[in-house]
Structure formats: structure tokens, C-alpha cells
Amino acid sequence: MKIVAPVVAMMEKKIASSRMLVSLYSGIYNEVVRNEIKLAGITAGDQVLNIGCGGIPFTALLIAKFTGARVWAIDNDQGAVDVARKCIAAQNMDHLISVLMLDGRDPFPHDFDVALVALQAEPKQEILDSLVAKGGSKARLVFRSPRSEVAHQYDSLPVRPLFNRRIDQKQATFDCSVLYANL
Numbered sequence: 001m002k003i004v005a006p007v008v009a010m011m012e013k014k015i016a017s018s019r020m021l022v023s024l025y026s027g028i029y030n031e032v033v034r035n036e037i038k039l040a041g042i043t044a045g046d047q048v049l050n051i052g053c054g055g056i057p058f059t060a061l062l063i064a065k066f067t068g069a070r071v072w073a074i075d076n077d078q079g080a081v082d083v084a085r086k087c088i089a090a091q092n093m094d095h096l097i098s099v100l101m102l103d104g105r106d107p108f109p110h111d112f113d114v115a116l117v118a119l120q121a122e123p124k125q126e127i128l129d130s131l132v133a134k135g136g137s138k139a140r141l142v143f144r145s146p147r148s149e150v151a152h153q154y155d156s157l158p159v160r161p162l163f164n165r166r167i168d169q170k171q172a173t174f175d176c177s178v179l180y181a182n183l
């Protein structure tokens with residue numbers, strides 16, 4: 001039974017009103033997101049889509065802070081969307097980040113150059129297929145790959161096409177981020 005993803009989602013919604021906890025929690029992922037910026041070559045000129053932003057949208061926040069890129073953060077849980085919007089406003093980042101209630105499988109209504117998909121987002125193959133259909137061959141798509149010890153808790157990486165590159169990550173739940181590009 002998958003219990004980690006719903007517990008993390010609930011915990012994010014509960015602690016998102018504390019600026020200190022948001023800062024501590026996001027800090028854990030500084031290196032992860034810096035690695036993903038390098039992997040996908042994200043710059044200020046990119047439009048970035050983050051699928052599964054959760055109540056504490058640390059991926060969206062760190063991408064915007066580190067690169068200055070415009071970020072669309074989406075989640076299919078209205079409660080998470082409401083909390084994430086407040087969190088982004090409290091961090092004074094709403095000029096760069098917009099949060100939308102959408103499912104990653106649905107065709108995204110705006111252009112994007114890069115998409116980053118949360119470890120907990122699913123189903124990953126359908127999300128990848130939708131991103132490729134909308135983003136075209138120029139889109140750079142980043143997914144996080146669960147560690148084998150906890151793989152039963154998460155949807156596994158898409159099987160087609162093969163990813164192009166990977167970068168190691170030192171997290172308890174995922175050991176690398178992978179890039180799909182030139183699809």
C-alpha cells in the first residue's frame with residue numbers, strides 16, 4: 001500500500017503556513033534543484049512547468065529563486081493548490097510563480113520549455129506522453145527516480161522513450177533525476 005505520498009502531501013499542507021518550516025524544508029532540496037537546473041540547462045528565459053507542486057511548492061520556489069525563470073506550478077488537489085498559493089505569496093514570489101489546479105495528464109494550456117515532475121506524481125507514463133504531445137521535441141522533461149528500497153511507494157519512471165541523461169541525487173527517497181529531451 002502506498003502511504004508515503006499521501007502522508008507527505010498532508011504534512012506539506014499542515015506546515016506550509018510557517019515561514020520557518022517552509023524555509024527549513026525547502027533547504028533540504030537546494031542541491032537537488034540545483035542539480036536539475038544543471039541537468040536541464042534551465043535559464044531565466046525558460047518557461048517552467050512543475051507538476052505536483054504540493055502545499056509547499058519548494059521545487060517551483062527554488063527554480064524561480066535560483067534562475068529567475070517563470071514557473072507554472074500545478075497540482076490536482078485543490079487543497080494543495082490553495083495552500084501553495086498562500087505559501088508563494090508569503091515568500092513574495094507570486095510575480096514569478098503561478099499555481100493552477102490541473103492534472104499533469106491533461107494538455108497544459110500554456111507554452112513551456114521545461115517540465116519538472118514530482119516524485120509522487122502519477123501516472124508517470126501518461127504524464128510524459130501528455131508533455132511530449134504538448135511540448136514537442138524542444139521540451140526538456142525532468143523526472144525523479146525512486147530508490148529501489150522505496151520503489152513500491154511510488155510510480156516508476158516512464159518506460160518509453162528512454163531518458164537521455166541522469167544526475168545522481170542524495171535523497172532518501174530518490175537517487176537520481178533523469179532528463180528526457182530531443183524526443
Ligand SMILES: C[S@@+](CC[C@H](N)C(=O)[O-])C[C@H]1O[C@@H](n2cnc3c(N)ncnc32)[C@H](O)[C@@H]1O
Nearest residue numbers: 009052053054058059075076077103104121122
Ligand atoms: C506532496 S507533493 C510533493 C512535491 C513537492 N512539494 C515539490 O515541490 O516537488 C506531490 C503532489 O503531487 C500531486 N500529484 C500527484 N499526481 C498528480 C498529477 N497527475 N497531476 C498533478 N498533481 C499530482 C499530489 O496531489 C501532491 O500534492
